Amino acid sequence: MAKQNTVFKDAFNRCLALLETSSALASEPELGSQLGVSRTTIRAILTRLEEIGLIEWSKRRKVVLRKPVAEDYFPTEETDSLSEIIERSFMRRILAGGAEPGMQINELELAREIGTGTTSVREFLIRFSRFGLIEKRPNSHWVLKGFTPEFALELTEVREMFELRSAAAFAHLPDGHPAWTELETIAELHREILADVDNRYREFSELDERFHLLVHRASRNRFIIDFYDIIAIVFHYHYQWNKTNARQRNARAMEEHLAYIDALKSRDPARIEDACRRHLKSARETLLQSIN
Amino acid sequence: MAKQNTVFKDAFNRCLALLETSSALASEPELGSQLGVSRTTIRAILTRLEEIGLIEWSKRRKVVLRKPVAEDYFPTEETDSLSEIIERSFMRRILAGGAEPGMQINELELAREIGTGTTSVREFLIRFSRFGLIEKRPNSHWVLKGFTPEFALELTEVREMFELRSAAAFAHLPDGHPAWTELETIAELHREILADVDNRYREFSELDERFHLLVHRASRNRFIIDFYDIIAIVFHYHYQWNKTNARQRNARAMEEHLAYIDALKSRDPARIEDACRRHLKSARETLLQSIN
DNA sequence: GATCTGTCTATTGTAGATAAAAGACAGAAG
């Protein structure tokens, strides 16, 4: 295979989802922007829709013949892009598996295990190297530096610098700025989840990312915003494979978020700094505890 | 060609340089660690040395027959690794040439222009993307964000945070730490260059990098240290293609460095912060002036 | 005249192949 057609399959599935509700299809360019793909892919989707007897299609006339059923969808495993597969597979190995710091990483071996070509693995490792967990020895292997307490401390040190500054900048956003509405939405979601925390505490991880990214964005600094990728990926996989006390941990973090949000809304620098520090401190402790 | 033999050629040249002074060759493993290459490459070098009649070689007996001459060396163009060539070529286009922000970057076109395969260009762009100057549109082109005043401001904002913190950490290095010796060496070099500034001001660029990297290292934080790569590459190419007032600019920076170094030696936090801020402020101004 | 479709071209993402370089191991030499 030269290139997986995951873009097609994923867009096809999303197109079926559209058909579940609406019973008409827009024009090709219109569909293209709805699904975020090119017309070439849209036409491939339409062709397939016709093949499986879901629509009748001739030029601009598109008649929906029936509702999509479960079998029409491509299985979700087939819609993940190769880089997502590699990332998951790799993170599982280094976060979950017993991967010792100093261990060598072998491109060829990784590629064979994941079942892909070496090019994709190489490109992934290069992209991933900016997270500071691996390092390249030129003309030779990569070295795993490991998800160690030092890593966590260095990460949180920078995170705290960046977030304090971003939070301070947040207070200066003009009244009409969309970030204030988004902040309110996020606050509301916190309250909803907290109200039914036993059942919904798992939704926190995603919300956490959304909230902190919003704060970081207020810095208007690409380096600060980009750095949040590292935090996000670490916390993302960390939450996924470390579930001790998750309910309690998340509930506490949500309370802290709400206080932090109130502080932001007050626009009082001292209050903001205090609430932010308080939350960052407990986030750091949580992360560190889980590593040892 | 599958792989350029630049490692061989470069190590070969360095081996000739060794022969200029010493007239004996160590064992294969020993040579390997001296030149930083594997035994495979050492043996290729020895084979070539024998071919061009520079040595007689049989097992552990290596007799040097004559001194190397200029023609023995490989031309320097052939010793640059492909990634260095791509980097230079790319930086020239975006810093020197009239590259507008928002411009599309085409992997294939770049590869054709530089005369390499697309894989290498792709990998370079991925590595380079962490500098915040380009951004990928998946399944489509890269976008040049450009070396704009915003870029410079965002870069210096983070740089100032990091350097202030690193400088503060420097004061806490224990007395015997090698950084203090290195600092003294760097100070001395500053004085030497300043004493003959009209002729030697060009040496500042390298010294500048060496000094600031030393300071950043005191943070003991990989993210802070790695970030210095971005600053270094920007200033490196920037100095190279922007020579207005270079002598005066560099002289001023060196004076500031010396004050900064004195402050570090005093270990007085207030003095350090003051000297550091002073220098960073003028560095930022210099950078910004040159962009418009 | 604006937007759509048919068709064609160019570029990206990925696999596979190959030379260069690293590195492993056994036996030789000190």
Place this chain on the structure above:
DNA sequence: CTTCTGTCTTTTATCTACAATAGACAGATC
């Protein structure tokens, strides 16, 4: 018994090829 060399295997760096996807343009349709 330590370090070296000869030989062999494995891995990396890079090129080329090709399917998937994006994107351009002219003529068709509203």
